[in-house]
Amino acid sequence: MTINDIARMAGVSKGTVSRVINNNPRGVSEETRQHILDIIERVGYVPNRMAGSITLARTKMLGLIIPDIQNMFFPQMVRGAEDCAMEHGYTLFLCNSDSNIQKEQQYLQAFIEKRVDGILINSCGERMEERLRRSIQKSNIPVVLLDRRSKDFPGAPGIFVDNEEGAYTGTCHLIDSGCTAICFLGGPEGVNTTAERFRGYRQALKESGISFRPEYVLYGSYSTLSGYERMKNILESELKIDGVFAGADIIAVGALRALRERQVSVPEEISVLGFDNIAISADLSPSLTTMAQPIYEIGYRAVSKLLAQIHRDPGCDRSEWMHTTLVLRESTQKGRGLK
Amino acid sequence: MTINDIARMAGVSKGTVSRVINNNPRGVSEETRQHILDIIERVGYVPNRMAGSITLARTKMLGLIIPDIQNMFFPQMVRGAEDCAMEHGYTLFLCNSDSNIQKEQQYLQAFIEKRVDGILINSCGERMEERLRRSIQKSNIPVVLLDRRSKDFPGAPGIFVDNEEGAYTGTCHLIDSGCTAICFLGGPEGVNTTAERFRGYRQALKESGISFRPEYVLYGSYSTLSGYERMKNILESELKIDGVFAGADIIAVGALRALRERQVSVPEEISVLGFDNIAISADLSPSLTTMAQPIYEIGYRAVSKLLAQIHRDPGCDRSEWMHTTLVLRESTQKGRGLK
DNA sequence: TCTCCAAACTAAACCGGTTTAGTTTATTCT
DNA sequence: AGAATAAACTAAACCGGTTTAGTTTGGAGA
Numbered sequence: 001m002t003i004n005d006i007a008r009m010a011g012v013s014k015g016t017v018s019r020v021i022n023n024n025p026r027g028v029s030e031e032t033r034q035h036i037l038d039i040i041e042r043v044g045y046v047p048n049r050m051a052g053s054i055t056l057a058r059t060k061m062l063g064l065i066i067p068d069i070q071n072m073f074f075p076q077m078v079r080g081a082e083d084c085a086m087e088h089g090y091t092l093f094l095c096n097s098d099s100n101i102q103k104e105q106q107y108l109q110a111f112i113e114k115r116v117d118g119i120l121i122n123s124c125g126e127r128m129e130e131r132l133r134r135s136i137q138k139s140n141i142p143v144v145l146l147d148r149r150s151k152d153f154p155g156a157p158g159i160f161v162d163n164e165e166g167a168y169t170g171t172c173h174l175i176d177s178g179c180t181a182i183c184f185l186g187g188p189e190g191v192n193t194t195a196e197r198f199r200g201y202r203q204a205l206k207e208s209g210i211s212f213r214p215e216y217v218l219y220g221s222y223s224t225l226s227g228y229e230r231m232k233n234i235l236e237s238e239l240k241i242d243g244v245f246a247g248a249d250i251i252a253v254g255a256l257r258a259l260r261e262r263q264v265s266v267p268e269e270i271s272v273l274g275f276d277n278i279a280i281s282a283d284l285s286p287s288l289t290t291m292a293q294p295i296y297e298i299g300y301r302a303v304s305k306l307l308a309q310i311h312r313d314p315g316c317d318r319s320e321w322m323h324t325t326l327v328l329r330e331s332t333q334k335g336r337g338l339k
Numbered sequence: 340m341t342i343n344d345i346a347r348m349a350g351v352s353k354g355t356v357s358r359v360i361n362n363n364p365r366g367v368s369e370e371t372r373q374h375i376l377d378i379i380e381r382v383g384y385v386p387n388r389m390a391g392s393i394t395l396a397r398t399k400m401l402g403l404i405i406p407d408i409q410n411m412f413f414p415q416m417v418r419g420a421e422d423c424a425m426e427h428g429y430t431l432f433l434c435n436s437d438s439n440i441q442k443e444q445q446y447l448q449a450f451i452e453k454r455v456d457g458i459l460i461n462s463c464g465e466r467m468e469e470r471l472r473r474s475i476q477k478s479n480i481p482v483v484l485l486d487r488r489s490k491d492f493p494g495a496p497g498i499f500v501d502n503e504e505g506a507y508t509g510t511c512h513l514i515d516s517g518c519t520a521i522c523f524l525g526g527p528e529g530v531n532t533t534a535e536r537f538r539g540y541r542q543a544l545k546e547s548g549i550s551f552r553p554e555y556v557l558y559g560s561y562s563t564l565s566g567y568e569r570m571k572n573i574l575e576s577e578l579k580i581d582g583v584f585a586g587a588d589i590i591a592v593g594a595l596r597a598l599r600e601r602q603v604s605v606p607e608e609i610s611v612l613g614f615d616n617i618a619i620s621a622d623l624s625p626s627l628t629t630m631a632q633p634i635y636e637i638g639y640r641a642v643s644k645l646l647a648q649i650h651r652d653p654g655c656d657r658s659e660w661m662h663t664t665l666v667l668r669e670s671t672q673k674g675r676g677l678k
Numbered sequence: 679t680c681t682c683c684a685a686a687c688t689a690a691a692c693c694g695g696t697t698t699a700g701t702t703t704a705t706t707c708t
Numbered sequence: 709a710g711a712a713t714a715a716a717c718t719a720a721a722c723c724g725g726t727t728t729a730g731t732t733t734g735g736a737g738a
Contacts, residue, residue, distance in 0.1 A: 001477070002723085002724055002725080003724060003725060003726095004724075004725095012687075012688085013687070013688045013689070014688095014724090014725080014726090015687080015688070015689080015690095015726080015727075015728095016686085016687065016688080017725095018725070018726060018727085019726095021725090022726085026685090026686095027685065027686055027687065028685095028686070028687080029685080029686060029687090032686080032687085041470070043477075044470070044473045044474045044477045046448075046451045046452055046474050046478065047452065047724085047725075048393065048452070048454055048723095048724055048725065049452040049453055049454075049725090050389045050392060050393060050398060050453060050454055050724090050725090051393045051693090051723075051724035051725040051726090052693095052724080052725045052726065053389060053693095053725090054387065054389060054390045054393070054693045054694055054695080054724090054725075054726095055692070055693045055694095055725065055726045055727075056693090056725090056726070057693085059389060061453075069408075069414040069417055069418060070411070070414045070415060070418065070618060072409070072411065075408040075409045075414055076409060078408055078435070079408060079409065079435065082434070082435055086442070086445070091432060091434075091446075091449050091453065092432075092433070092434070093430060093431075093432060093433075094431075094432075094433040095421070095430075095431075096417070096418065096421055103425070106425065107430075109385075110430050112385045113385055113386065113387070113388040114388055114389055114400075114430065115387055115388075115389055131380070131383070134383050135383045135385050138340070138382075138383045139385065224618065224619075224622055228622075253619070253622050254622065256622070256624070257621075257622045257624075260624055279409060279563065280563075280592070280619060282596075283563055283567075283592050283593065283595070283596045284623070284624070285595070285596075285599055285623070285624040341693085341694055341695080342694060342695060342696095343694075343695095351717075351718085352717070352718045352719070353694090353695080353696090353718095354696080354697075354698095354717080354718070354719085354720095355716085355717065355718080356695095357695070357696060357697085358696095360695090361696085365715090365716095366715070366716055366717065367715095367716070367717080368715080368716060368717090371716080371717085386694085386695075387693095387694055387695065388695090389694090389695090390693075390694035390695040390696090390723095391694080391695050391696065391723095392695090392723095393694090393695075393696095393723045393724055393725080394694095394695065394696045394697075394722070394723045394724090395695090395696070395723090396723085
């Protein structure tokens with residue numbers, strides 16, 4: 001069932017049918033319009049948009065790459081992205097790179113081959129092949145970065161968070177709560193968010209006159225397991241700490257588990273601070289004090305920005321920085337009980 | 340940059356270039372092949388697969404609709420689906436219906452318009468418009484159901500879980516642990532998984548000679564909030580319960596929070612059983628005893644089945660049922676401590 | 679009544695690929 | 709040497725749409 005069939009059945013040319021399909025009222029009478037619509041309705045014809053998109057040179061599809069769909073941070077971001085995309089009639093290709101540069105590249109290649117109108121990426125951090133990078137550049141597909149910077153797209157705008165500021169605020173809160181030996185359980189060392197959060201952490205220590213101890217700093221990945229293992233390492237060492245700055249809420253989840261297994265009470269013996277404010281953080285026991293990111297909005301605005309790029313709106317290549325806010329809960333407030 | 344440009348630059352016809360692109364060695368000498376590949380590499384040409392797909396009548400795209408990407412159950416399923424799709428060179432359109440039939444329909448419409456090769460759906464449960472249903476049928480796109488049945492696709496095969504068996508096993512475990520007043524915190528009433536789990540729950544009560552009390556049965560949605568609110572309702576009522584069968588782990592998460600806020604100890608005063616075994620369940624405090632579903636595998640096999648349907652393999656329209664297993668943790672085992 | 683113009687429509691080119699039918703050239707077989 | 713065949717390639721049709729350049733028709737204005 002094609003546009004030709006409809007045209008034949010309606011006794012008109014396919015150009016006329018095309019105009020009806022696309023709600024272009026120019027040059028088609030109301031009577032013909034209804035006649036054609038009736039036939040389309042009756043036979044259940046659905047136009048092949050992929051055929052059209054080859055002439056139009058736009059597919060109304062966007063590609064989105066995230067490193068880990070099981071990290072609850074990302075689904076929330078995806079929701080924002082998806083909502084914005086749908087509001088503007090775009091469909092989102094969501095791809096999960098598994099923090100694996102090979103997969104990331106495969107998906108990017110697929111995006112170019114499918115001629116998506118724009119790409120959103122939260123890169124795993126590793127460098128991609130020069131050949132692919134050039135392909136993307138040549139293809140002229142706009143790219144917007146999501147939450148993380150990327151060495152492969154130095155010029156691309158993005159929606160970022162002021163991680164340094166957030167980590168500074170969070171660490172100050174730990175210090176204000178009486179912590180003096182605070183360890184830093186970071187994500188992957190190669191990712192800018194980790195580095196920025198580390199800078200904020202270090203700055204806060206410095207300003208409070210607490211000496212920085214490199215053995216308190218552990219890197220890993222943005223995962224519960226990583227938080228669990230790093231925390232266990234610390235607890236098994238001779239280090240005496242009284243505070244934990246987790247580079248992400250899911251890291252904190254792992255850390256809390258390790259603390260619980262060792263029967264260390266939180267926050268009485270050790271305070272724990274997260275970063276992100278994912279949905280589960282409020283439901284944990286103890287509930288997690290954390291630096292809240294506007295996660296949904298990051299996704300939403302990233303798509304907005306991407307659409308602006310597609311339409312070449314003014315100012316579309318400026319990045320935006322969002323801010324974090326401290327959300328106080330049980331994991332850092334000694335003697336406060338449930339909240 | 341199109342296939343024509345490459346053909347011109349290489350001094351050959353576009354048919355020859357097409358054969359090279361598609362690794363079709365018939366009728367093209369190794370010398371010409373290399374020559375063309377060199378040019379493609381040099382100019383960074385990437386073929387437009389959407390153009391090709393109009394002749395080929397296949398897009399190598401699959402559509403997947405889930406109701407809630409923030410319910411951690413689904414991301415894990417998506418991972419399985421994605422892995423299988425990628426292994427076979429397909430790209431997945433992941434769409435989040437937000438348990439909203441309107442969105443679900445919009446996405447399905449987009450799938451037909453984009454001519455995806457197959458559709459996977461975990462339907463929100465409400466009926467869709469007859470018109471769209473007919474379109475899908477006419478389009479001949481194979482549909483595979485994921486975890487939930489759908490009235491709109493009665494003939495479609497799917498990957499399901501034996502929910503009744505699982506709920507029966509789980510409820511028996513609660514009873515074996517000494518519970519005699521077990522409430523049922525279900526998901527949405529209109530979804531078959533909820534109904535099946537209810538049947539298993541009721542059957543277990545019956546066989547143990549525990550009288551069924553309808554006031555112990557509460558429906559809601561598959562969400563933490565629903566679990567929290569329903570649990571609070573029960574705690575604020577005069578009902579004296581000693582066990583909770585939660586229709587999903589995230590429901591259990593909400594229930595645990597409500598219990599904690601009321602300072603009811605789990606499992607000493609009330610045992611809580613979940614269903615799903617999502618990743619976070621092991622990290623909760625108390626960790627959650629639950630009926631584990633092979634979530635990743637459901638997604639993986641669903642795509643397998645869909646590809647089988649696309650290729651019209653024998654047996655491709657038979658549904659498959661997977662089984663659950665009881666995972667013992669702290670939330671139901673009195674006096675066991677950490678595990 | 680004739681001209682002009684807008685509206686309604688058609689025919690055909692085009693988008694970037696794939697595929698089929700056919701042509702040229704070199705090689706093998708008798 | 710001549711016929712048969714295979715390999716390498718081209719030209720053109722085709723896929724299902726969009727768009728442009730023209731054509732037909734009817735009504736208003738002079």
